[in-house]
Amino acid sequence: MSEMxxxxxxxxxxxxxxxxxALLIGGGALTAMGLSGGFDVNTFAPSFMLxxxxxxMMSMGCMGLMxxxxxxxxxWGTPLLRVFESGASPINLTFCFALVMVAWFVFxxxxxxxxxxxxxxxxxxxxxxxYLNETAWVIRQPIYFAILIALSWRLMSWxxxxxKTGDKKYNDYRNNLAAxxxxxxxxxxxxxITDFLMxxxxxxxxxxxxxxxxxxxxxSAMSLAVAVVVANxxxxxxxxxxxxxxxxxxxxxxxxxxxLWAYLSFSQMLIIWSGNLKEFIPYYLKRIVGGYSTLGTVxxxxxxxxxxxxxxxxxxxxTSWLLVPTALLIFGVRFVEMFWLVMPYFxxxxxxxxADFGMLCLIGGIWFLISSFGMRGAALVVDAHPYQHxxxxxxxxxx
Amino acid sequence: xxxxxxxxxxxxxxVAEFDNSDALLEAAEKVKAAGYRDLDAxxxxxxxxxxxxxxxxxxxxxxxxxxxxxxxxxAGYFLQWWTSQGLPVSNTALQVNGLLPYPMNVGGKPEFxxxxxxxxAYELTILLAAFGAVFGMIAFNxxxxxxxxxxxxxxxxxASSDRYVLCVEATDPRYDEDEIVExxxxxxxxxxxxxxxSEGY
Numbered sequence: 287m288s289e290m291x292x293x294x295x296x297x298x299x300x301x302x303x304x305x306x307x308a309l310l311i312g313g314g315a316l317t318a319m320g321l322s323g324g325f326d327v328n329t330f331a332p333s334f335m336l337x338x339x340x341x342x343m344m345s346m347g348c349m350g351l352m353x354x355x356x357x358x359x360x361x362w363g364t365p366l367l368r369v370f371e372s373g374a375s376p377i378n379l380t381f382c383f384a385l386v387m388v389a390w391f392v393f394x395x396x397x398x399x400x401x402x403x404x405x406x407x408x409x410x411x412x413x414x415x416x417y418l419n420e421t422a423w424v425i426r427q428p429i430y431f432a433i434l435i436a437l438s439w440r441l442m443s444w445x446x447x448x449x450k451t452g453d454k455k456y457n458d459y460r461n462n463l464a465a466x467x468x469x470x471x472x473x474x475x476x477x478x479i480t481d482f483l484m485x486x487x488x489x490x491x492x493x494x495x496x497x498x499x500x501x502x503x504x505x506s507a508m509s510l511a512v513a514v515v516v517a518n519x520x521x522x523x524x525x526x527x528x529x530x531x532x533x534x535x536x537x538x539x540x541x542x543x544x545x546l547w548a549y550l551s552f553s554q555m556l557i558i559w560s561g562n563l564k565e566f567i568p569y570y571l572k573r574i575v576g577g578y579s580t581l582g583t584v585x586x587x588x589x590x591x592x593x594x595x596x597x598x599x600x601x602x603x604x605t606s607w608l609l610v611p612t613a614l615l616i617f618g619v620r621f622v623e624m625f626w627l628v629m630p631y632f633x634x635x636x637x638x639x640x641a642d643f644g645m646l647c648l649i650g651g652i653w654f655l656i657s658s659f660g661m662r663g664a665a666l667v668v669d670a671h672p673y674q675h676x677x678x679x680x681x682x683x684x685x
Numbered sequence: 686x687x688x689x690x691x692x693x694x695x696x697x698x699x700v701a702e703f704d705n706s707d708a709l710l711e712a713a714e715k716v717k718a719a720g721y722r723d724l725d726a727x728x729x730x731x732x733x734x735x736x737x738x739x740x741x742x743x744x745x746x747x748x749x750x751x752x753x754x755x756x757x758x759x760a761g762y763f764l765q766w767w768t769s770q771g772l773p774v775s776n777t778a779l780q781v782n783g784l785l786p787y788p789m790n791v792g793g794k795p796e797f798x799x800x801x802x803x804x805x806a807y808e809l810t811i812l813l814a815a816f817g818a819v820f821g822m823i824a825f826n827x828x829x830x831x832x833x834x835x836x837x838x839x840x841x842x843x844a845s846s847d848r849y850v851l852c853v854e855a856t857d858p859r860y861d862e863d864e865i866v867e868x869x870x871x872x873x874x875x876x877x878x879x880x881x882x883s884e885g886y
Binding site for chain 2: 552555556559560562598600
């Protein structure tokens with residue numbers, strides 16, 4: 287099948303490189319603007335957290351979808367897998383780990399001061415200290431990322447081995463590892479998001495956050511991958527391989543993730559709203575005052591109703607110039623959600639600092655550059671898949 | 686005697702029988718290429734790509750389901766709003782038969798509480814959309830239909846077990862029975878039949 291492997295296509299690698307470079311320059315300028323008053327950890331911590339969260343979630347989403355593809359082995363994944371692999375490559379996950387470490391060593395007090403310098407009368411946090419203490423937090427982070435990096439490295443190396451040797455046993459290896467892998471991944475996500483974001487306000491908790499961020503991050507990664515691949519679908523090596531049936535699958539996957547995101551977000555809100563307990567409602571109270579309710583409305587309309595109604599249309603899912611903007615809309619609104627999740631922890635009213643966008647672009651620039659290297663030297667359409675082998679084509683067409 | 690209904694059999698179409706799906710697909714493509722449009726196919730299993738060849742682009746049902754869903758959603762919220770809050774009591778002109786809402790105070794929340802009322806509205810959306818799908822499908826298919834003229838063809842007996850049947854219907858503007866029989870015979874079919882009907886088709 288070697289003629290199917292286009293070893294030096296890398297249109298997407300080059301596009302990633304350009305986007306990454308532009309984001310780095312723009313992000314640098316915006317960050318410099320935001321820092322014109324001097325660097326202060328307290329004012330800069332929210333901006334950093336916003337950018338770090340957005341791009342760590344991108345990598346996590348790529349990881350989740352890579353696992354999902356290896357479990358289901360659907361035809362839809364063959365052109366998308368490379369985007370997921372480059373986003374969740376060991377080197378990109380290492381970069382995410384570095385971001386977590388920066389958050390800890392530079393912005394520890396503004397981010398996690400609430401439970402690090404705990405008030406002696408704060409019984410809620412004192413009772414959580416067996417889990418929520420500095421030593422345990424620092425020990426846990428490398429464990430999470432070591433698990434993810436090991437999973438990602440193993441799966442990716444098996445894909446490459448299969449493409450090199452043509453041995454189909456690697457396909458089964460990936461399938462067998464990805465099934466428990468997806469369970470491990472969701473557990474790691476739950477612990478990670480609890481430590482990294484939820485512990486900023488250590489009084490409040492939600493047990494659905496692991497799933498909520500798994501789905502949200504998958505939505506980010508899927509929208510980016512769909513936008514990138516569908517925009518290039520008439521060029522080599524996608525031409526003839528990404529057909530209307532496949533873009534329909536892409537659209538349906540986006541629709542599914544959109545609905546799942548709305549379902550989980552709404553369930554959490556409905557339960558807290560019905561319970562009306564003072565331990566739980568502050569989370570939403572903070573997010574409906576000081577201008578944040580506008581963002582909440584934007585989320586309901588643009589992250590759910592808009593994409594939901596658009597993606598119901600079979601015509602849209604078959605038409606590149608309609609599907610790409612829809613995917614980009616979802617991708618853009620992911621940033622609004624991240625802002626709405628992260629900022630109310632730090633700012634009582636909704637204000638925007640140029641450094642918020644600066645950090646988003648700067649970290650995003652590095653993320654794209656790392657991913658662009660991941661794209662190079664790899665065929666954009668994965669050959670190591672049963673679908674690419676004619677005898678199994680029909681069998682896997684609707685998986 | 687012009688008031689007596691003409692019950693003499695009329696042509697319904699020409700059917701050809703094949704023993705595999707590839708032969709059916711190939712035949713359908715050739716018949717299509719010969720300029721015939723009113724085609725139908727009867728197969729024991731779903732045949733991949735057949736609807737593309739037959740050029741069926743019927744999306745009426747999707748819209749029926751969609752608008753049933755919208756109606757369910759609106760009806761769900763309307764019912765809950767009307768019973769819980771409704772119109773102000775002073776506005777008697779708009780009260781239907783003097784019916785008044787029955788507001789309930791649940792934990793001090795608003796009488797018309799949008800989040801809590803969402804699940805029933807959602808369920809009604811699904812219920813009506815499902816009704817739309819099932820009954821719409823039945824209506825568009827013209828069901829129930831105890832008998833169909835194509836059953837007059839002998840080969841149809843095996844169309845639900847191991848035979849693939851292609852039919853050119855008499856409604857086709859280019860319909861010419863002899864020409865079609867000749868065309869079908871040249872397509873590797875097992876048999877070709879002229880189907881008659883007296884059911885007014």
